[in-house]
Amino acid sequence: MSLDYMLDQTVDTIDELDRYIKLSKDEKESLEKVIDKHPMRISRYYLSLIDKNDPKDPIRRMIVPSIEELDTSGYYDTSGEAENTKMIGLQHKYPQTALILSTNRCATYCRYCFRKRLVGLSSREVIQNFRDAVNYIKEHEEISNVLISGGDPLTLSTKMIRKFLEMLSEIDHLCFIRFGTKIPVSLPERILTDEELLSIFKEFSVPNRRIYIVTQFNHPREITEEAISAIDLLLKSNVLVNNQTVLLKGVNDDPEILAELMNQLVSIGVSPYYVFQCRPVKRVTHFQVPLIKGYRIIKETKNMLDGFGKRFRYIMSHKTGKIEIVGMIDNEIYFKYHQARDPRDRGKVFKKRIIKDATWIDDF
Template sequence: MSWKDSLKSNIHSVDSLRDFLPMSEEEVLSYRKIAKKFPISSTQYYLNLIDIDDPHDPIRKMAIPTISEFDMDGTFDTSGESQNTKMKGLQHKYEQTALLLSTNKCAMYCRHCFRKRLVGTSSNETLSFIKDAVSYIQSHETINNVLITGGDAFLLETDLIESYLKELTEIPHLDFIRFGTRTPVVFPERITSDLKLLELLKKYSEKKRIYVVTQFNHPKELTDEAIGAVSKLLEHNVIVNNQTVLLKGVNDHPKTLSDLQNRLVKHGIVPYYIFQCRPVKGVKNQFQVPLDQAFDIVKNARKLMNGHSKRLKFCMSHETGKIEIIGRYQSEMLFKYHQSKYPENHGRIFSVDLKPNQAWLESDDIQS
């Protein structure tokens, strides 16, 4: 059976979900209401990782909706993606990086998704014409890397993935190409069952370095199947990086976070970032950890990490850039621009006297 056939068995309805999880009639009614606004979809593989006897299971929290998603505090576009869209499906926020929204499809709809506004839609932000994007990148020689994301870039047909690589690897000023995908985590079969995908990744990695950027958030996700998918990528000359999102009720404990990062390194996955969860509507109050608590969690997790694991940076992907949370100075929290949309902010360090339970930076916090 092909990976596309397997994906057809995804769980999309509350009634189907009941085959995996016991739920009360009250929960059924709530889930149905939520699914009308924020659709449900998960691979059977991922749902089978849930401990049904644990109501606080971290996999459950990432895959199964809760009534908290009706909390509309926050915004839908927290990082200013709409402001940085140069054409349909192409964003250019940082001078060196072009981002291609190649599809709106995912193997699983994560409940903490920062593109929640796009989930389950036929969004006009998805890329229809590869050549238009390639022309833009060709004409901007400061761009030295491209991130192909979505949705999930590995939910594209394999032939379409090759179309991207064929075009992009011919651009002289590109140094490397990244694919944003959570398939190693939620749908490893996509990788392990498709030799054609693996071979084309190996083929084009000889022209331009290819990276896969994925998102393991909890040690339970590092199954034999997931590790097998990562091993296949490594065997085919693809470097695998990981971006963990700090999520309340999932990994907001130093031991959990350190175990995850250490095990990633053990299996050849490079820890890249820990991201502060974004204040997205339906996500903010359910998953965000206040910044002062978040810093302490990451700080104490670092004490338990090996040298390779602790090279990662704790950042927030802010509208103005990637801002690193670097420490405390007296009563204030110190921040540094790791990447910036605006030249005047490159490398800038600033401090903020955080309000109680503040979990994100507002524009007033970062003024010069």
């Protein structure tokens, strides 16, 4: 099965969606307004994971548009990506890491996406000439790793992925290369049916320079037999797999669900890496959990886990850096810069007086 065929089979209209999930006339009219602003795309595999009889199904909430997206409060660039862009499609926020926006396409468009401004839309933010990015990285020897993101880079052709890896492998000071992808979650057949892709990963993920896949399982029900098989093939191709979860209201804002997720990830060979606070992105804020509630959820989750399961950090990816939410004492909440754009902030611990409904550091 070709990649183009798999991507062509996705559901991207409300009429198509209605064949899977019955919608009222009013719902259809409202959702048309939503996808007119931010397109819908859902792989048929991912759609099959929804419990059609449950309007509050967590998978449905993540991938099916809702009228809550008509709320335009928030911002489209909450992490300061524009100010860290060094050339079209390349960001350099932290000294050690270069971020490449390789595409604006995904197999499924998550409704909570923090790059809602570009994913699925015509965009001038995606890399135009990969060689220019490679030259920039060569000239900046402080860069130890590259994160290829998007959109989803595994929606690119296998031939293109090989080209990227060939060019990056020319750079001696790179220690590892990451792909940020949700393909193991949303379209595992992309991995299961492409022996060439796996062969390329095995060729370029070598003992002194590994390839990492950073994926995003948010709910235990995403860990299906197909997803497990895809992860297994990646691991057998010398690829290391980490996971970033987003804390989402109505999806995984429950310690038992998160603990089950982390335990299952460890069981299949995926390392929990971050749990991200959902960002205050326009048309996404309905997914946010207040920070004090989020901290309590994470604390209770970790109490149920062993050392491997609780390795993740609870993080806000703010324009000033990655801020870890580390604790609460009395009426104050404590934070630490895990990464910082300003060198003076690196490792800095600070506190704020608790505000009950605050969902982002700027709310304090």
